[in-house]
Each structure stands twice: as structure tokens, then as C-alpha cells.
Amino acid sequence: MFFLILLLIVIAQRLIELRIAKRNEEWMLQHGAKEYGQNHYFFMVLMHAGFFISLIMEYFFRNHALNAFWPVFLLIFIVAQIARIWVITSLGKYWNTKIIVLPGIKVVKKGPFKYVKHPNYIIVTIELFVIPMIFNLYITATLFLILNQIILKVRIPIEEKALSENTDYTERFD
Template sequence: MIASIVILVLVTVQRLGELVLARRNTTRLLANGGLETGAGHYPLIVGLHAAWLIGLFVLAWDQPVNWIWMGVFVLLQLARIWVIASLGGRWTTRIITVPGETLVRRGPYRFLSHPNYVVVALEIGVLPLAFDLVAYAVVFSILNAAVLTIRIRGESRALAGTGTPEV
């Protein structure tokens, strides 16, 4: 039970820290001429992630931890750090393009167009599995896939409109 609470608190603190970083990067990108697109679906993403985390607190706070799934989740956190580090000051939770900037092609972006979304999709399913919440993992994975479909379409359109060569 204590382990479950500690894990959920750490994930919450991590996500809140990421929101602070994202806000700082967003502010800087917009100040440098960045253009936000897809803002209409952003509340869906925030709502989904908040509901996912709140639901985990409600259902998993007193559950034993499956340390194998927890190990997978930790590996996903390393992948998340790689994604954020690869984008540097461009990483944000919003879709912002800066005219004249080239697309990032380092780190995991050498292999995938949207590695952040792969990590997020896996996290949405894996963390509930660490608490043996299989149905919860399936339901939120389906909901996340629906939201990501909208998000990736919007981001792909925004990035295609940059008209800049890839780096």
C-alpha cells in the first residue's frame, strides 16, 4: 500500500513538473514567433490525463505493486526523458511551430515521427497493469488512442506546414 501511494505521488509530481517545463517552453516559443495549432483539443488531453491519474489514486492506492510492470514503467520514464531532452526547449504539451525552424531528427526522432506519443500510449496502459488494473488499462488505452488520433493529425498538419528541411 505504501509503495502504491509513493509511486502515484512520484508520477503526479513528475507530471506537474513537466507542465511547468512545458509552460516555460511554450511561453518562450510563442515569444519567438511560434504559432499554436490544435488548441481546441488540448482540454481533451488534459482531461484524459487528469482522469487517468485521479482514477489510479482512487483504485490503486492500496494495491500491491507488480514490480515487473513497474520496471517496464521505469524504462518508459527513461524513454520520456530521452524524448524531452532531444527536443530541448521545443518540448511542450501543446502544438507549437516556429516558422523557419527545422524539424528535430536526433534522439528517438531519428526512428519515429512521434516517439513521445508512443511513450505516452504505453505509460497509459503499463502503470495500471503495475497495480493489476487490466480493465482500467484497456479502457484508458482506447480513450487515449482516440485522443491521440486527433492530436497526431493536428501535429502532422502543423509540422508539414513549416516548410523547412529536416535536420
């Protein structure tokens, strides 16, 4: 039952975030923003959808006992969710699941962005590991930790280039 509740919470959260992202995308495009990295975005979405499929399949086809350290993993997950909300509220209308940049703006350097360049990617990496680890789903935890790093190796340079070419990103983060 705990697995189902956690799964539904995470799925509901992602659906809400997609609605926020769509609203922000429309606002940004109306104000002259440009989208970058469209070629890899499909694979990122596929990876995230695959994560849920793998999570469910491994849960039902393997021993799905709680990890002995599940309270620690759950606490890490909760902290990551708080950090996720902090990222989304710090970026406001600029937060998105896509790389959409509004030329000429000053990059956000408040909230978690005061401390690290890409806090959302750190949060997602943590989530992709700790959610399966709560239930001893080692294959999903390992596989999607690796797949996420591959996506980020493509995505982060595209995002940083787009931000550097269109905003004060380079001077603010040097």
C-alpha cells in the same frame, strides 16, 4: 505504500513537465511560434486528469494486490521514464504538451526522433497501460489505453499538418 510512492512520483514528474512546457511555450511564442489544436487540448488534459482519478478510485475500490508480473511492468515504466527524459532533452525548447510550432525551423531529428516520428506518444501510451497493470487495475489500463488512442487519432494529424506547413517536417520524415 508502493502505490502511493509511485503515484506521487508520477504526479511530481507531470508537474515538473508542465513547468518546463510553460517555460518553453513562452519562449516559443516570444519567437513567433503558432499554437495549433487548441480544441482538443482540453480533452487531452481532462483525459490525463481522469487517468489519475480512475487509478486512485480503482485502486481503493478493488483488490489492489500487486500483479504477479509487477517487476516487469515496473521495469517497462522505468525504461519509459528514461525515454521520456530523452525526448524532452532532445527537443529542448521545442518540447511541449501543446502543439506549438515555430515557423521556418528544422525539425529535430536526433535522439529518439532518429528512429520514430512521435516517441513521446508511444511513451505515454505505454505509461497509461503499465502503471495500472502494476496493481492489477485492468479497468483503468484498458479505458485509458482506448481514450488515449482516440485523442492521438485527433492530435497526430493536427501536429503533422502544422509541422508540414511550417517546417521541413515532410522532407525530413518522408
